[in-house]
Amino acid sequence: MKIEPDDLLLIIDVQNDFCPGGALAVTDGDAVVPVINRLAVRFDHVVLTQDWHPARHSSFASSHPGAAPFSSITMPYGPQTLWPDHCIQGTAGAAFHSGLATDRAELVIRKGFRSAIDSYSAFFENDRTTPTGLAGYLRERGLRRVLMTGLATDFCVQYSALDARRLGFETVVVLPGCRAIDLGGSLAAAIAAMREAGVKLVEEIV
Ligand code: VGL
Numbered sequence: 001m002k003i004e005p006d007d008l009l010l011i012i013d014v015q016n017d018f019c020p021g022g023a024l025a026v027t028d029g030d031a032v033v034p035v036i037n038r039l040a041v042r043f044d045h046v047v048l049t050q051d052w053h054p055a056r057h058s059s060f061a062s063s064h065p066g067a068a069p070f071s072s073i074t075m076p077y078g079p080q081t082l083w084p085d086h087c088i089q090g091t092a093g094a095a096f097h098s099g100l101a102t103d104r105a106e107l108v109i110r111k112g113f114r115s116a117i118d119s120y121s122a123f124f125e126n127d128r129t130t131p132t133g134l135a136g137y138l139r140e141r142g143l144r145r146v147l148m149t150g151l152a153t154d155f156c157v158q159y160s161a162l163d164a165r166r167l168g169f170e171t172v173v174v175l176p177g178c179r180a181i182d183l184g185g186s187l188a189a190a191i192a193a194m195r196e197a198g199v200k201l202v203e204e205i206v
């Protein structure tokens, strides 16, 4: 696979709270940083996403008395996993990992900033209909294919990849640049769902 001038590298949620020591640490999450940095210099277009929640966000277990982190509840828009408080706007946990090369990013999409709804995907909030604007950005800029890396494979990367396919973009997930939360088999399920949807899963881009 050759990188083309109208390809986008989408770097998802490489933030301190998803790295070791963070509030919602993904095992080995920081291992994606050098992989992504090496990849990013090869692209003409790089976009970052940043999970960006207000305090007391409805996806936090702490906002639901008696609910445990990693349990699931039903929200008006469907099922929602409850998380430890993470990526609160303006905190160190919400900052990008200090080793991530962010200078070449032409856009940062912040998501999850509405209290009443979570947003895993870079394209739509968890109701699967409220857009972030990223699809319009890609279309208006003539970007045709989206290659994705980041955290976590089975949540924000998966949701972004499935939405990108649904929107008609060619979609590639570069697995060594991703790490998973893996809640009760969610990684295997995510891999299967992405394959089924026509997402290309690759180990490297030669
Ligand atoms: C994410 C859970 C909650 C992610 C974000 O980036 O995959 N997961 N918020």
Ligand code: ZN
Pocket (backbone or CB within 6 Å): 051, 052, 053, 059, 083, 086, 087, 112
């Ligand atoms: Zn979040």
